[in-house]
Amino acid sequence: MTATAVRKVVDRGTTLQPKTPAALPAPPVFDNFTVGTIRRFIHAKFSAKRVFSVGNLTQELKTAGIIPDVTSLTSVWRLLHDMGFRYKTSQRKVYVRKESLDFVCRRIAALRALWHHQEEGRQVVYVDETWFTTRMNHSREWVDTTQDKSSNMYSRQVPPGEGEHLMVVAAGTANGFIESSFLCYTAKITSGDYHGEMTGELFIRWLTSQLLPSLTEPSVLVRDNAPYHSQLTENSRCPTTATKKGDLITWLEQHRLPIPPGATRPELLLVCQQNRPTPQYKVDNIIREWGHEVVRLPPAHPELNAIEQVWGCMKRHICSSLQRFTRVDLQARLAEARLCATQEVWAAAVRRSRDFEVGYWTSDNIHDAVGPIIIDLASDDEDIEDLSLDSDDE
Structure with a gap:
């Protein structure tokens, strides 16, 4: 290539402008x-x-x-x-806990009994116990992540520890709390399961001195199966694996049941369990003596007890209002929370519980002579928002 040709190539390369890339189409x-x-x-x-x-x-x-x-x-x-x-x-393996046949049958029996009592015109009274603590706070709150967690500027500071516990037992209807039924006392323990603070004797004393005298019309009491609700009468007790062989024989003789000749202790216990009497509870008998009825909810069904939702509303108020985290502060906030549990809150809680009843009537395919009658307590009012279930059920 001659010098002239090389110069032309160099000149052409320096004078060419770079190509502008084509604009991408707008998405x-x-x-x-x-x-x-x-x-x-x-x-x-x-x-x-x-x-x-x-x-x-x-x-x-x-x-x-x-x-x-x-x-x-x-x-x-x-x-x-x-x-x-x-x-x-993806979640390819999803395991759904299957309810036992016993749970389903107990739920069906409870729903049928509740419906029949309502058909008879009985007032529905929801009974339950719960707890409040001086260290109650929301599980999630606003925090300043730019500050150290140990700093007072990080978040609202809640004192460490479990704090003091207040136990509350009460009853209510769609019209609100039954005022004379509200019992509050200080728990002896500050940790563990609060159910140990309530005994059968204390519950019966509260029942006969505060709740039952306040019921002016035939009612049906809806409650769970806590141990202090479920003390058996002497006649309905059945021997257990801890019962001695002589006591097993005595029990069989008292119930006029044949004793197999030469039977061993396990064989005698099996005969006793096969002839187990129908459970009779002390609390239920006392309630019926006063002219009222009882519906025992199956375990793990707090949604059918409207007072559980009222507890949730009260606890949210206390979690938002506690500032000094003392017993006096908690008692004052608890008094405010009782006022927050208005008739409208109770009516909304009862409506929601009855919605669950209707859902179980459908899912359990319950049939009766007449379908369940759902009474609209306040058809012109909107349901109270954010009613949540408490986790106090057995």
Whole structure:
């Protein structure tokens, strides 16, 4: 190549301007209607148990006319992320705890009994016990993450420790607390299960001196199966594995049951358990002596006891208002919380419990001569918001 040709090539390279890259097309903008349509489209795939990828989803959305034909896979991928969808390990193994047959039958029996008592015109009274502590606070509160956790500027400071506990037992109806039934006392322990603070004798004394004298009309008392509610009468007690062989024989003779000749202790115990008498509870008998009835809820069903939701409202108030975290402060806040549990709160709690009753009537496929009658306590009022269940059930 000659010197002239080399110079021309060099000159051409220095005079050429760099090419401007072509502008990328703006990503498409989807309105709320389109986003909602795409979400329902994907949920329909979930219901149909269909697996999809971004590619075939994009093609199907184009075919259905939901998105324009020029929409790219990248645009659909970004949209899915903006909508909250993620490509991750799905929950393929979901185990649902199956209720035992005994629990289901006890729930059905309780619902039927409650409905029949309401049909008879009895007032429904919800009974329960709970606790309040001087260290109550919300599980989540605003904090200043720029400060050290040990600093007073990090968050509202709650003193360490369990604090003092106040025990409360009360009863109420759709009209509110039965005032003379409200009993509050200081617990002896500051940790552990609060149920140990209530005994059968104390509960019966409260029942006969405060609650039952205040009921002016035939009522049905709804409550759980706490140990102090469930003391058996002497006639309905059945021998246990700790019963001696001589006592087993005596029990069989008292109940006029045949004693197998030469039977060993385990064989005698088996005969006793096979002839176990129907449970009779001291508390239930006392309530019936006063002209009222009892409905025992199955374990782990706090949603059927409306007072559990009222406890939740009161505890939220105390958690938000405690400032000095002393017994005096807690007692003052508890008095305020009682005033917060108005008739409207109670009516909303009862309505919600009855909604659960209707749900169980449907899910358990309960049939009776007449379906359950649900009374609208306040059809013109909205339900109280944020009613939550307390976790005091047995």
